[in-house]
Amino acid sequence: MASDPNFMPMNIYATTGRNRREERWRQKQLEEGKKLGATEPELDADGKQVNPHIPQFISKAPWYIDEAEGKASLRHQRLRQDESTETDYNTTYIRGQRAGPAATKFRKGACDNCGAMSHKTKDCMERPRKLGARWTGKDIQADEVICEVSMTWDSKRDRWNGYDPREHQKIVEEYEKVEKAQQEARSRNLENFSEDGYIAKDDDKYADEADMPGQKFDAHNRMSTRNLRIREDTAKYLLNLSETSTHYDPKTRSMRDDPNKISRDNRLMANNEFERSSGEAAEFEKLQIFAWQAEERGKNIHLQANPTQGALYHKQFKEETHEARINARKKILDKYGGEKHFIVPPKELLYAQTEHYVEYSRDGKLIKGKEKPVSLSRYPENQLVNNHTQIFGSWWHDGHWGYACCHQ
Numbered sequence: 001m002a003s004d005p006n007f008m009p010m011n012i013y014a015t016t017g018r019n020r021r022e023e024r025w026r027q028k029q030l031e032e033g034k035k036l037g038a039t040e041p042e043l044d045a046d047g048k049q050v051n052p053h054i055p056q057f058i059s060k061a062p063w064y065i066d067e068a069e070g071k072a073s074l075r076h077q078r079l080r081q082d083e084s085t086e087t088d089y090n091t092t093y094i095r096g097q098r099a100g101p102a103a104t105k106f107r108k109g110a111c112d113n114c115g116a117m118s119h120k121t122k123d124c125m126e127r128p129r130k131l132g133a134r135w136t137g138k139d140i141q142a143d144e145v146i147c148e149v150s151m152t153w154d155s156k157r158d159r160w161n162g163y164d165p166r167e168h169q170k171i172v173e174e175y176e177k178v179e180k181a182q183q184e185a186r187s188r189n190l191e192n193f194s195e196d197g198y199i200a201k202d203d204d205k206y207a208d209e210a211d212m213p214g215q216k217f218d219a220h221n222r223m224s225t226r227n228l229r230i231r232e233d234t235a236k237y238l239l240n241l242s243e244t245s246t247h248y249d250p251k252t253r254s255m256r257d258d259p260n261k262i263s264r265d266n267r268l269m270a271n272n273e274f275e276r277s278s279g280e281a282a283e284f285e286k287l288q289i290f291a292w293q294a295e296e297r298g299k300n301i302h303l304q305a306n307p308t309q310g311a312l313y314h315k316q317f318k319e320e321t322h323e324a325r326i327n328a329r330k331k332i333l334d335k336y337g338g339e340k341h342f343i344v345p346p347k348e349l350l351y352a353q354t355e356h357y358v359e360y361s362r363d364g365k366l367i368k369g370k371e372k373p374v375s376l377s378r379y380p381e382n383q384l385v386n387n388h389t390q391i392f393g394s395w396w397h398d399g400h401w402g403y404a405c406c407h408q
Contacts, residue, residue: 044073098142106137115140290314 033039034052041049050059050072059072103115110117114126115133126141133140155161291303291310303310333339358369382391394404402408 042072045071045075046073050074094145094147097145099145100142102140102142104140106134106140110134110140116143118143118146287311287314290317 030039031052034041041052044050054072054074056072058077059074061073061076065076099118103110106115107117110133111119111124112121112132112134113124113129116124119125121132129136287310288303290313291301294301294313299313301310301313356369359367361367384391388403388405390404392403393401395402395407397407
């Protein structure tokens, strides 16, 4: 049995099966490594990386259309188009032209209306005849030139396909003629001086030379256009010309800090949200807010239509609010008391400093310096007259008043 040439030992079958299992195991480990990113992905026939997560029954091409010679590729999954039949991207083709002379007899399969072979009757663009060329055999039109164009996705959507750049040259020449005519008109007007020496220039040149802040004249449209930027305002990046300064950020076009902090009264730089206001601007803003709030509450107040009415309502509102606050404060004090706490003491007691001299004893009794003040009458007091050393009324005798110095 061992000498039979057609007999294969069992160990050979075992070795072959083990090799196949090892090969499948290696292939599986390789696929797992590709999915995890540990191994470089496989390249297709075009040199592109193949996604390792795509199954083999999708990436492997069938044997009858296998163009990648067993390699993984997705070329067979894409719509294939013959590149030799594609029209060039910049190729222009003839449209709307007739091909040669017209036929003299009606041909089978031609248009029943005009007799051309390039289109059907329902697609004919000629005027419908009462009797078409099929029945009359007269006025048979020539065939149109039809180009078989196979365009790509980009060439179909090319807005400049078929455009001749030489057409733009006609527009340039037209503008050059207009400019030349304007120059000739200016040269003629330069010779026309008025009596006061004014040169009669045309409107276009005067408008272009006009330098008005925030306004520009469009000579072609004959209208003035406003510019939002008033050129009297200094640009922020011109306030600090230091190259090493970090105040101005050119990327965001914002000034981080004021470079000139010395002068605060007349400063040129302010934040973007800063509003310059002076005079009655703050009061006007309060009046505007009052008008908005009153309109929300049903009051018919319009500050722009009737500003006097709005100002009177605002004044009346402030007076009523002030009176309401005083009355509410008075009611609270009458109910709970405490009005004495609102009485401000004298300044001498607040600061505990005075120039009045006062003497106290050891037990705290007043010695001098704070005598009881004498009440004053409506008559003049402490006035010495006629060389008396005492005032009148300082002496009394037998029902009469006199002077104590001379008893008179």
